[in-house]
Amino acid sequence: xxxxxxxxxxxxxxxVSAMGICYDTYDYKNIDTHxxxxxxxxxxxxxxxxxxxSDSRNVIDAASDHGLGIYAGVWIRDGMDFNKxxxxxxxxxxxxxxxxxxxxxxxxxxxxxxxxxQVIDKINDAKGRFKAAGVNVRVGSVQxxxxxxxxxxxxxxxxxxxxxxxxxxxxxxxxRWDAVVKKFGGSKLMITETGWPFxxxxxxxxxxxxxxxxxxxxKVRSWxxxxxxxxxxxxxxxxxxxxxxxDYEKQFGLADASGKWKFDxxxxxxxxxxxxxxxxxxxxxxxxxxSSNxxxSSNxxxxxSxxxxxxxSxxxPSDKKCGGVExxxxxxxxxMFNFAMAGDMGSLMNKCCSTCLSTSGCAGFAILNSRCYxxxxxxxxxxxxxxxxxxxxx
Numbered sequence: 001x002x003x004x005x006x007x008x009x010x011x012x013x014x015x016v017s018a019m020g021i022c023y024d025t026y027d028y029k030n031i032d033t034h035x036x037x038x039x040x041x042x043x044x045x046x047x048x049x050x051x052x053x054s055d056s057r058n059v060i061d062a063a064s065d066h067g068l069g070i071y072a073g074v075w076i077r078d079g080m081d082f083n084k085x086x087x088x089x090x091x092x093x094x095x096x097x098x099x100x101x102x103x104x105x106x107x108x109x110x111x112x113x114x115x116x117x118q119v120i121d122k123i124n125d126a127k128g129r130f131k132a133a134g135v136n137v138r139v140g141s142v143q144x145x146x147x148x149x150x151x152x153x154x155x156x157x158x159x160x161x162x163x164x165x166x167x168x169x170x171x172x173x174x175x176r177w178d179a180v181v182k183k184f185g186g187s188k189l190m191i192t193e194t195g196w197p198f199x200x201x202x203x204x205x206x207x208x209x210x211x212x213x214x215x216x217x218x219k220v221r222s223w224x225x226x227x228x229x230x231x232x233x234x235x236x237x238x239x240x241x242x243x244x245x246x247d248y249e250k251q252f253g254l255a256d257a258s259g260k261w262k263f264d265x266x267x268x269x270x271x272x273x274x275x276x277x278x279x280x281x282x283x284x285x286x287x288x289x290x291s292s293n294x295x296x297s298s299n300x301x302x303x304x305s306x307x308x309x310x311x312x313s314x315x316x317p318s319d320k321k322c323g324g325v326e327x328x329x330x331x332x333x334x335x336m337f338n339f340a341m342a343g344d345m346g347s348l349m350n351k352c353c354s355t356c357l358s359t360s361g362c363a364g365f366a367i368l369n370s371r372c373y374x375x376x377x378x379x380x381x382x383x384x385x386x387x388x389x390x391x392x393x394x
Contacts, residue, residue, distance in 0.1 A: 019224060020044035020071070021254070022193060022237040025059065028052040034259050035066040038238050041265065046071040046192060046234040048107055049080065051088035060092025064099040071162075071192070071234065073142075074105045076122050077112060086126055090133045101232075102138040102160045103130075104192065110147035111351070116154035119143075123157050142192045145176045146358035148184070155184055162192030163230075167216065168206050168248075170337060177228065190230025194220055195237060198262060200248030204337060208248040214263055217254070322353035322364075323394040330366055330385035331378040338373040348372070349391065356393060364392035 021042045023034065031052070038045065047059045050072045063070040072092065074085040093100050105123045110116060119141055127139050141154060142162030148155060155161055163180055167173040173194060180189060196216035197208040217235070224233040240253035255261050336359065341348050352372035356362040359374055366373045367389045378392050 018043070018232070019221060020046055020069075020232045020234040022046045022048075022234050023059075024237060024239075024241055025049055025052055026241055026243060027239075027257075028059075030259070031059070031062045032065070034238060035062050035068060037255070037259050037261075039066045039068055041261075042068070044069040044071070044101065044232055044234070045238075046073065046104070048073040049075040049085060050092060050103075051081070051084045055087075055091070058088040058092050060089070060096055060099055064096035068099070069101045070099055071101050071232075072103050073107060074103060074122075074126060076106045076119070077109060077114070082122070082125075086129050089126075089137075090130065090135055093130075093135045093137060094133075097136075100137055102140060104140055104142045104160075104162050107142045108144055108147070108164060109141075110143050110151060110154075110354075113351075116151040120154055120157045123154075140188070145180050146355065148180055149358055150354060155188075158188065160190065161188045162234075163189055164193035164236075165191065166194060166196075166236075168196050168203060168208070170204075170206075173220070174223065174228075186230065191224075191233045193234060193236040195235055195252045197248040197251045198253075200251045201246065203248065208251065210262070217265065320357065320393045322349070322356065322391045324392050325349070326390045328383070328385055328388060329390050330368075330382045330388040331364070331375065331390060332380055332382060334363075334375045334377040334379065336362065336374045336376050338371055340371050349389070353391065362393065364390065366390045 019042060021038055021044075023031075023038070023045050025031065025047060027034070035045070045063055045068050047070065050058050050060060052058055060070055060072055072089055074082070074089065076082060076085075089100075089103055103126065105126050106114075106119050109119050123139055123141060130137060130139065138159035140158035140160035140162060142164060143151065143154070144164045148161065148163060161184070163177070165173055165176050167176075177191070194216075196213040198210050198213040200208050202208055220229075220233065220235065223229065235254070237252050237254070239255040239259050240251055240257040242250050242257050244250050253262070254265075339355075341351050348367055348370060352365045352367055352374075355372065356365050356374055361376050362374050364375050364378045366375065378390070
C-alpha cells in the first residue's frame with residue numbers, strides 16, 4: 001500500500017511539472033523571483049514578449065537561469081518594437097539554444113482588428129530573420145479557437161499552433177478543443193491559454209470564485225493527463241495583474257500579485273482542494289462594459305488576454321455569410337452574449353460577423369455603442385432604433 005501511495009504521489013508530481021504556465025512581464029523587474037517560484041511547480045513557461053527593455057538579458061536568459069523551457073512570445077500589437085522582439089529571440093537563443101521550445105508570433109490578434117494575412121507577414125518575417133541568423137526554432141502563432149477555425153492560411157504558415165480556450169467565457173473546453181482538432185488534426189496544436197478567475201464578478205452565468213478556479217485547474221490537469229491539449233498545456237496564469245479590467249481579469253493568477261501561491265498543488269496528496277480562506281460571495285454581474293483604463297506602467301506591455309473574446313462552442317463550417325444590413329433597426333431579445341469592440345463601423349461589423357459565424361446557433365447580431373450583441377433569433381423588428389445596426393446570417 002505504501003508503494004502504491006508513493007507511485008501515486010510521483011505521478012501527481014510528474015503531471016504538474018508537465019503543465020506549463022503563462023507569465024505576464026508587466027512586473028519584469030521581479031522576473032527572477034517569479035521564475036524561481038514557478039520553477040518549483042512547473043517545468044515550462046510561456047511569455048507574451050521576449051524583450052524586457054535590456055539588450056543584455058531577456059526572458060530566455062531568465063528561463064535558462066531557472067531551469068525552465070520557454071515558449072517565447074513576440075508581441076506584434078500596441079506599439080511594441082517588433083525588431084527588438086526578434087533580436088531578443090535571436091540573442092536569447094544563441095546564448096541558450098536548448099531553452100527555447102518554440103516562438104509564438106502574436107497573441108489573439110485576429111480578435112483585435114488584425115486579419116490572418118497580416119499575422120502571416122509577421123511570421124514569415126520572423127522566420128526569415130531567424131534563418132539568416134542561424135536560429136533553428138519552430139515559429140507559430142497564438143489565437144482563440146474560433147479565430148483558428150476561420151484561418152486556414154494562418155494555420156498553414158505555422159510550425160506550431162497555439163489555441164486559447166476559456167470556458168469561463170462560454171462553451172465547453174473539451175468541445176471547443178475537439179472542434180479545432182476535427183478541422184486541422186492534432187499534430188501542430190497545443191493549448192496556450194486556459195484558466196478561470198478567482199474572483200472579481202461573474203460573466204453571465206459563469207461564476208468567478210476561488211472554488212470554481214481550483215475546480216477548473218483540476219479539470220484541465222486531468223484532461224491533460226488523459227493525453228489532451230497537445231505537447232504542452234499552458235495554464236493562464238502565474239500571478240494576478242491588478243492593472244487589468246474588468247475586475248475578474250485581475251484575478252486569473254494561480255499566485256497573487258506578489259507571487260504567493262493561492263493554493264497548494266505541489267503534488268503532496270490528492271488533487272488540490274480549496275484552502276479554507278475567505279472568498280467573496282458571487283454577486284450578480286451584468287455583461288462587462290467596455291473600459292478604457294490604461295495599463296499602469298509607462299513601459300509598452302502586452303496585455304496577454306485583453307478581455308478574452310467570448311468564444312462559445314464553435315459552429316461547424318458552413319457557407320453562410322453576414323448580409324442584409326439594417327440601419328437604425330433593432331430586434332430586441334434573444335441575446336446569446338455581448339462584448340465590447342473598438343474601431344470604425346466597418347471593422348466593428350467584421351468582428352461581429354466573424355464571431356457570429358463561429359458561434360453555434362447565431363442567427364445574426366446587433367451593434368450599439370461599439371458593443372456586439374450575438375443573437376439566436378431576429379424577431380419583433382423595431383425600426384427607428386437610433387444608433388442600432390443589425391445584420392443577419394444568410
